[in-house]
Amino acid sequence: MVVKDIIFLILICLIFPKTIYAYLDPGTGSYIAQIIVASLLGVSYLVTNSRKKIKTFFAGLFSKLQRGKKNNDRQH
């Protein structure tokens, strides 16, 4: 699935909420919708996960710095 298509669909979903009456076969679209939704869920999972990782990284870094500072203080 092309990223452009996905972004386009999300945008039209948000900007033009009104639908047009038309006969359509929902089967094919649902198949693809599932792929798109799965990708989006994957992206949101990645974002949440990376946010957590970044937080943990900075929290670790911060505590390391704190510890280093304390050690330095003790040495002086």
Place this chain on the structure above:
Amino acid sequence: MTDNIRIVSSSFRDPSGFVFLYKNRLYRQVNKTYAEHYDFLIKSGLYETLVRRKLLIAHKEVDVKYNQLDSKAYRIIKPAVIPFISYPYEWSFSQLKDAALVTLEIQKIALRHGMSLKDASAYNIQFYEGRPVLIDTLSFEKYEKGEPWVAYRQFCQHFVAPLALMSYKDLRLNQLFRIFIDGIPLDLASKLLSWQSRLAPSLLFHIHLHAKVQKYFSNKNTGAKKIRLDNKSLWRIIKSLEMTVSGFKLRERETEWSDYYTKTNYSSIAFAHKKEVVSGWLKKIKPKTVWDLGANVGVFSRLASKIGSQVISFDADPLAVEQNYLRCKEQREKKILPLLIDLTNPSPGIGWENKERMSLFGRGPADAVLALALVHHLAISNNVPFIKIADFFSKICSSLIIEFVPKNDSQVQRLLATRKDIFCNYKQEVFESEFQKYFTILKLTKIKDSERVLYLMKKRSG
């Protein structure tokens, strides 16, 4: 000699097999084309797991000999019989929600056993001993690695869309099921939901975006079958659906405990006496099946279930049905099924040839009907003459416990407050004479500390 089998009209679509009646017993034929999947269902241990967890109806393989259509048959199975078939347009919010969660639970277990649900129809779920169970044993197919969930669309139409509409807009919108037999079209659900619902990611994905994608690809050759969905992504979809369904709640003002029984004009003496009389009569007639019409939250249905009757507890108020169901669930009540039915417009036969889903009449009659504090609603609010009510009741039961509410009763006066009193025939003697054309009055008791009268009637034969 031809054996008389009658194919049940709800199962003709599935090429894997069909349900039929033979010598008044219910069977399911498994076709040879489905043999591989059926064998896998049994061998993989999926069937055993689901039955043990009371998620799938149990069956026995039987050796029934009949002539018709035999060449296609691989196995004949005899499933446990569901006492009363009900439909999603007759369920309350929590009944539909529980049916949805059971469907997803089954799908998760199936995937762990290397199978997947090929259907996610709400009609495949029935309430059995108070719990939603899958009744279509042939709903499973071997899962091919990389395949998306083929029943995703159906799940969204049968569960996500109606639950979202009931939760975000109005509890009565599950009635759309009566018009759209394959669930609520997602473009319609998307249009009916408010703009703000797009801000909830679950609804944005499974309804709004889903509907848009359906439309976008409706006239494009996509070669969709080549598209694969890895295992992680498939599980993400299932879990997201589970979170979406679990997150649906009734709006606060709808969850307030309705003061149904405090709204009545009964004194505690009258109410206790009414319960005592009804209970005594039920013990006397010992009905196997009872339809409690206008059951409210099911106080009198419980009297019938206590003596062992299988009770269907009907009401036209979706909140009363909801409260009744939640109480049944809390008390692990196995013999009561609360359902939403408007007696002035009961469920018709719908679907192919109007036969796929049965009418209310088609699912009767019951041994006994309870019609308590109901007649004035039918006769006065809905202008139904006594003779019509008696005729209707005579078609759905053999014993009738009915309450007559006289005109001077404050509840009747309340109904008459905003309309002209054109009901000169609304009198106890007219009520009795009209009902006696269809029933014999066996007992009559005036309720203590009240003007109301209870009758025990027996349907006239012939």
